[in-house]
Amino acid sequence: MILIGISQRWNPQFWAIQTTEQVKYLNFLDNQFFKEAGEMSRFTARFFKEASKPKQEYEEFIHQCFVIGYKTLTLVGVTAFIMGLVLTIQSRPTLLEFGAESMLPAMVSVSLVREIAPVITALICAGKIGSGLGAELGSMKVTEQIDAMEVSGTNPFKYLVVTRVMAATLMVPLLSSLANAISLYGGYLGVNIRGHVSWHLYWFQVFDALSFGDVIPSLIKTFFFGFAIGIVGCYKGFSSQKGTEGVGRSATTAVIVASLMVFIIDLIAVQVTDLLGLT
Amino acid sequence: MERLSKKPIIEVRHLNKSFGDNHVLKDFSMSVYPGENLVILGKSGSGKSVLIKCIINLIQADEGEIVVLGSPIQGLEQDELDDLRAKVGFLFQSNALYDSMTVRENLEFPLRIHWTKEERALGAEAAVKEALEDVGLLHTIDRMPQELSGGMKKRVALARSLILKPKVILYDEPTTGLDPITSREISQLMVRVQKKYNATAVIISHDLNCIEITSDRVIMLIDGTCYADDTFEALSKSTDHRIKEFFT
Numbered sequence: 001m002i003l004i005g006i007s008q009r010w011n012p013q014f015w016a017i018q019t020t021e022q023v024k025y026l027n028f029l030d031n032q033f034f035k036e037a038g039e040m041s042r043f044t045a046r047f048f049k050e051a052s053k054p055k056q057e058y059e060e061f062i063h064q065c066f067v068i069g070y071k072t073l074t075l076v077g078v079t080a081f082i083m084g085l086v087l088t089i090q091s092r093p094t095l096l097e098f099g100a101e102s103m104l105p106a107m108v109s110v111s112l113v114r115e116i117a118p119v120i121t122a123l124i125c126a127g128k129i130g131s132g133l134g135a136e137l138g139s140m141k142v143t144e145q146i147d148a149m150e151v152s153g154t155n156p157f158k159y160l161v162v163t164r165v166m167a168a169t170l171m172v173p174l175l176s177s178l179a180n181a182i183s184l185y186g187g188y189l190g191v192n193i194r195g196h197v198s199w200h201l202y203w204f205q206v207f208d209a210l211s212f213g214d215v216i217p218s219l220i221k222t223f224f225f226g227f228a229i230g231i232v233g234c235y236k237g238f239s240s241q242k243g244t245e246g247v248g249r250s251a252t253t254a255v256i257v258a259s260l261m262v263f264i265i266d267l268i269a270v271q272v273t274d275l276l277g278l279t
Numbered sequence: 280m281e282r283l284s285k286k287p288i289i290e291v292r293h294l295n296k297s298f299g300d301n302h303v304l305k306d307f308s309m310s311v312y313p314g315e316n317l318v319i320l321g322k323s324g325s326g327k328s329v330l331i332k333c334i335i336n337l338i339q340a341d342e343g344e345i346v347v348l349g350s351p352i353q354g355l356e357q358d359e360l361d362d363l364r365a366k367v368g369f370l371f372q373s374n375a376l377y378d379s380m381t382v383r384e385n386l387e388f389p390l391r392i393h394w395t396k397e398e399r400a401l402g403a404e405a406a407v408k409e410a411l412e413d414v415g416l417l418h419t420i421d422r423m424p425q426e427l428s429g430g431m432k433k434r435v436a437l438a439r440s441l442i443l444k445p446k447v448i449l450y451d452e453p454t455t456g457l458d459p460i461t462s463r464e465i466s467q468l469m470v471r472v473q474k475k476y477n478a479t480a481v482i483i484s485h486d487l488n489c490i491e492i493t494s495d496r497v498i499m500l501i502d503g504t505c506y507a508d509d510t511f512e513a514l515s516k517s518t519d520h521r522i523k524e525f526f527t
Binding site for chain 2: 147155
């Protein structure tokens with residue numbers, strides 16, 4: 001068997017077949033990627049079309065703000081606190097080496113506000129909100145609840161998708177702002193574990209280091225994070241197929257794609273901020 | 280003969296529907312007359328559910344014409360379609376109850392579009408209670424769908440499809456997955472509500488007991504076409520082997 005295997009590998013025909021199969025697979029992946037990207041673009045275009053029509057579902061929007069915002073608050077708060085604390089404790093020895101320990105609050109605040117808090121918050125939301133939307137809408141789709149909504153005269157896209165995407169777009173920036181505040185408080189405790197910096201001095205140094213160029217772009221990008229998380233979660237749920245297996249797959253892919261989108265948006269935001277001279 | 284003197288309430292003409300290479304409905308035509316209970320009988324995958332979803336425009340037909348309550352369903356604007364759908368109740372095979380809402384909220388859901396805020400404030404509670412009383416489940420009004428048995432879910436779903444007092448009720452396999460006793464109860468309930476609301480019903484089923492109880496007329500859907508159209512009694516005595524295999 002081993003000899004047959006080795007002889008096959010020396011056969012040019014074997015490699016020709018292998019290469020053809022790999023090219024076919026890559027073509028399939030390419031087609032899938034472009035098909036998915038196209039479908040998602042159409043879904044996003046439909047979102048703007050439906051959102052611009054009159055008669056919004058305000059009650060459902062407020063309910064979704066509660067579900068998406070309030071119910072993610074604890075998770076974001078705890079993570080942000082640990083993030084601020086750990087970042088401060090980890091950065092301290094390096095700054096100490098350069099005799100720049102007094103720069104610790106300024107360094108921590110800029111790192112947290114500009115990058116770490118928004119991105120980590122968005123990733124947590126991608127996990128919790130993205131998977132939640134994918135699974136919820138996916139199970140509604142496979143159990144014909146979306147069809148039932150349509151039959152009852154309700155526009156399911158407007159009722160389910162527009163409200164959830166808008167709630168995510170509004171709530172992620174609020175959660176991110178809150179994460180900024182909590183993580184900076186964690187940083188204060190971190191600074192005081194080994195050293196001593198007064199409450200007033202700490203916050204003075206934090207705000208002194210921050211400028212509008214740090215806060216505003218980071219806040220703006222969180223709206224895009226929220227929108228991406230909402231649209232990806234809803235798209236994956238709405239296009240769910242193949243029963244319960246499909247629901248699971250929708251939830252998983254919603255998290256993966258939403259997380260990837262967060263990084264891509266972050267990369268674009270950094271480039272735009274850099275181009276505008278806000279760095 | 281009486282039905283022939285009436286104008287059909289639903290007319291399906293030369294309907295074609297394919298999913299890829301699978302030609303599900305082939306030049307299918309039928310008429311449903313006011314007040315009758317029409318059962319569509321066929322094997323699983325024969326296109327029965329596709330047919331009633333085409334009637335309510337949940338699935339768009341490739342070719343053909345569907346006229347419901349005098350309106351050609353394919354040419355309607357969204358608002359017109361929503362108004363028409365208010366006159367058509369639909370009982371889904373999976374019940375399709377909104378699992379994040381209570382029974383009350385499930386029943387109130389169709390009212391939020393078709394009734395004004397004032398109408399809802401004045402009459403929603405009474406309408407919900409009446410629909411639940413009709414199916415004998417008033418005591419479940421504040422329960423969640425997960426707390427109900429299969430038969431109870433089916434009854435609540437039926438109550439939801441009755442809330443707007445529809446002129447036509449479409450049933451997609453109403454007794455599938457139920458035990459014979461519950462299945463018989465649901466079938467009898469369907470006949471009762473049909474009489475009370477003076478509605479016309481199109482029932483998709485392959486449950487012979489349900490068909491015997493509910494049907495005035497049966498259409499056999501075989502190979503995407505209308506293979507036979509007669510009463511249950513006549514079809515059950517047929518010598519045609521393709522019809523006989525359903526009744527043996």
